[in-house]
Amino acid sequence: MTGPAPLTFGGNPARTSEDEAGVPSPVRERGSVAASGGRSISPAAFAGERGELSNGDVPQGKRAPGNTEAPRKIWPDALRAARLLATDPHGFGGAVLRAGPGPVRDRWLDGLRAALPPGTPWRRLPPGIGDDSLLGGLDLAATLAAGRPVARAGLLAEADGGLIVMPMAERLPPGIAARLAAALDTGTASESPARFGLVLLDEGEGDETVAEALADRLAFRIDLSGVGIADCDTPAVAADTDPGAPELDPLGTLCRLAEALGVASLRGPILAARVARALAAEEPVGTDAITAAARLVLAPRAMRLPTPEEAEAPPPPSTEDGPTEDTTDPAPLDAAEDRVLEAVRAAIPANLLDQLLAGGVRLATAKAGRVGQPAAARTGRPIGSRRGDPRRGRLDLLATLRAAAPWQALRRAEGETRPIVVRRDDLRIRILRQRTETTTVFCVDASGSAALERLAEAKGAVELLLAEAYVRRDRVALVAFRGSTAELVLPPTRSLTRAKRGLSGLPGGGGTPLAAGIDAALSVALGVRRSGSRPVIVLLTDGRANVARSGEGGRARAGAEALQAARALRTAGLPALVIDTGARGEGARAVADAMAARYLALPRADAGLLSVAVRAAL
C-alpha cells in the first residue's frame, strides 16, 4: 500500500521524465495487437484482456463499460496528466474526466490539487450559474442596499491562474459552454484576466457527453470509469531514464500520428506538441516525450485504429461523423514513428472499435440530441410575472414598482433619501411561454416482410417531413428495426446533412423484431421529452412480428412481446400513429390498439401520401 494520494504526486512537478510510471514498453503492448491480426480486428478480440467481452455475446447497442484497457495502466497515465496539468493549467486547457463520483475520482482530484503550487485558485462551477456570477457583474443585493452600483468579480476572473472544476459537465448548457470556450481562447472574461484551466467532470451515462466544442480545447481526456480504488495503488514502475533518441521533426511526427489516428481537429496535434515539450523539459524533444504526449493527448481522441503496415484488408469503417472518410491512406510512417504508434495504440480505448461499429464514437456524436434544446424560457410570449432576479429573465418594471409601492411610506420613514426604495424582494420578472417544438420519432420496419419499397417510401416520407421541419424548426428521429435488433439510425436532429447520411445508409431485409423496435422508439421519445421537446411516434409496420426481444424467432412470443411493448408506450402517455403497410392489416391494428395510437392503413402509400397522412394526424 502506498500512502495517500498526495504522496503519489510528490516530487517536483517540473521533473517528469524520470519518475514516470506511464509508458509501457512497446514490446509488451505489441503482443495483444499483433495477435488480433492487423486490420481485421474483431471487437471482441480487440477487447483483449476482458474476458466477459471476448465471448462475443455482448448485447448490441450496449456500450462496453468504460475503458477496457487494463485499469492498472490507465491510472499512471491519469496521474501523469494531472501532474502536467498542474504545471500549466491554462496552457493545457484542462481535462475531461469521465468517471462517476466516488473515491477514484476524488483521489485524482486530490492529487491534482496537491500538485498545484500552494495558493493556486481552485473553484467549483455550480451547474446553474448565471452570467453575473460567471463573468462578473452587478451584486444585486448589495446594490439595492447601498443605493449605488456594487460590482463583483466573476468566477472566471477569480480562477485566474488556477483551475475550475465543473461537475456534471455533460449537462452543461450550450450558453455556458460557449462562454467558457471564449474565455479559454482569449484568456479574459469581461476584460479582466482569466487564464484558467478547466476540469470537466463527465458523469454522463451512455450517450451523454460534454460539449465537443469545449472538450476539443482541453488537452487531456481521462476515462476512469473502469478503474477501481485498488488499481490506484499501482506502484510506480521505474521508468526508462533514457529520454529516447532526439526527435528530428517532433511536430511532423505528431501531425502524421494524428492523421493516422483520424484526429481531424488541429487542436489535437497542437496540444500534443505542447505536452511533449513540457515532458521533455529541454530541447531537443526525445522520442519518449513524443510517445507519451501522443498517448495522453492523441490516443483518447482517436477516431480510427491505426493500421500496421503489413495489413492488406480495407481500413476499418470510419464513423458516420468522422470527417476522415474518403481520405486517402495516411502518409506512410517511418520506422521510428511506427514504434511511437505502437505505444500509442495501447492507450487507445479498447472499445473504440465497438463504438465505431455501433455507429459513432462517444465524444463525436452524442450531442445531436441535446444541442438546440430550449434555453430556459428566455423567449416567447409573456404570460405574467413572478418574483425573481432580473438578470435571469426580463424585468417587469410595472410589476416591480407595483410590488414596491405599498411599502414606500414605511421605508422612507427610516431616514431614506431616495425617491423610491426598491428592495430585492420587489423585483419581478416576466414569465414567458415558449412554443414547444415537436420531435417526430419514426420507427420503421425494415424487415424483409415489409418489402423493400416500403423502406424507400418511409425514407421518402421522413425526408419530406424533415424538409418541412427545417422551416418549422422541428426535429425528426429515425429508428429502424430488422433482423434481430433495432437501431437508432438518426438521433433527433434538424440537420439535413446528418439525416441524409443516416437515411441513405439504411439497409433492409431480415426478420421483424417489432418489440425491440417499439422499445427503442420509446427510449428515444422519453429522451426527447426529458430535453423539453414534444415527442410523437410514427410506427410504420405490417405488424407481423416474428423475432422476440431475445433475438430468437417465433411468431407467438414475438407477437406477445410486441403488444407488451406497445402497452408500455401507452403507459408512458406518448402520442403515436401506426401506419399499417401490410395488405391484410390484422397485426398492426392490434398493436395500434395496445398503444392507443391512431391507426392508418396505407398499403400502397407513396412518400408524398405518407407525409400528408402524418401531418394530418399530428
Next chain:
Amino acid sequence: MPTFPFSAIVAQDEMRQALLIAAVDPSIGGVLVFGDRGTGKSTAIRALAALLPPMRAVVGCPYNCDPDSPAESCPHCASTSGPRKSHKKPVPVVDLPLGATEDRVVGTLDLERALGAGVKAFEPGLLARANRGFLYIDEVNLLEDHLVDLLLDVAASGVNTVEREGLSLRHPAKFVLVGSGNPEEGELRPQLLDRFGLACEVTTPRDIATRIAVVRARDAYERDPEGFCTARARDEAAIRKKILLARERLPGLAVPDSALERAAQLCLALGTDGLRGELTLMRTARALAALDGAEAVTDDHIRRVAPAALRHRLRRNPLDESGSTARVERALAEVFS
C-alpha cells in the same frame, strides 16, 4: 500576449478573402463561415481585427463614435456639443455567446441607475460595443432565431432601434457580422441564410504538409509570441495598407455595365430569389477590385467572388445535395464560356 497574426494563417484562402472583403466594405452584410472545429475561424477573425489600425473614438461615447463625424443617430454625441475629446482604441471584436439574452444584445434599461438614482437611462448592449468593429457569433446556427433575425436586421441597417421598458432610442451599430457554425449540428433557416452577405465553407486541411505547416506556425507563435509577431510585422503592415487603400479607393471605383450584366446572368442561371444576390455580388466584386488595386470591376473579380456571394442563396430542394458550390461553378462556366 499579442494576437496571432493574420498573415500567418495557413490555407483557408476563401475565408481570408471573405473577411478582407467584409473589412473593406462592411455594408456587404456579414460573413458566414460553415465548417469543422479547430479550423482557425475564430483565430482569423481576431487576427483581422488586431491587424486594423486603432481607431479614434470619442471619449465616453459608448458607441465608439468617430470624433470627426459622429453617427447621426448617436444619442451620446448628439447631446454634447463643441469639440469632443478623442482617444485611440483597438477595433472591437465582440463575442456574442450562445444563450445571450435579448437584453444583453440590444441593451436595456440601466438597472443600476433606475434603482439607485431613479433615472431612466439606457444601458448599451453588445450591439453598441460592436459599433465600428466586428461581432462574432460562434455556432450561429444554434442561436435562437429571433436573435439572428434581429442581428441581421441591425447589421443591414447599421442602426439599432430600441423600443422596450419605456425606452425609445436609436443608436449606431455598424459592424461586420461574422457567424460560424457546423451544419452537422443544425442549419440556419433559409430565410436567414440569404441575408448573410458572404458564405464560405472551411474544412480541416487534409494533406499532411498543410497540417504540419499549421501546427508549426501555431507552435512557433506559442513559444515566442512577441518574436513571432515581430517577424510578421512587415506582412501585417502590407495587409493593413492594402485594406486602408482599398477603403479609400472603394467609393470611386467604377462598376461597368458589362460586369452588372454578368452578375445578372449568373443570378438568372442560378435562379436566386430577389435581387440581393446581384447586389451582393456587385458590392463584393467591387471590394475585391479595390483590394486588388484595379481600375474597374472585371469579369475576373466576379468569377472569384461568385461562389462565396451566391452559394447560400440558391433555391434548393433542401434534400438535394448536388453541392451548391458545384452548381455555382457550373453556372460560372456557362456564363463565362
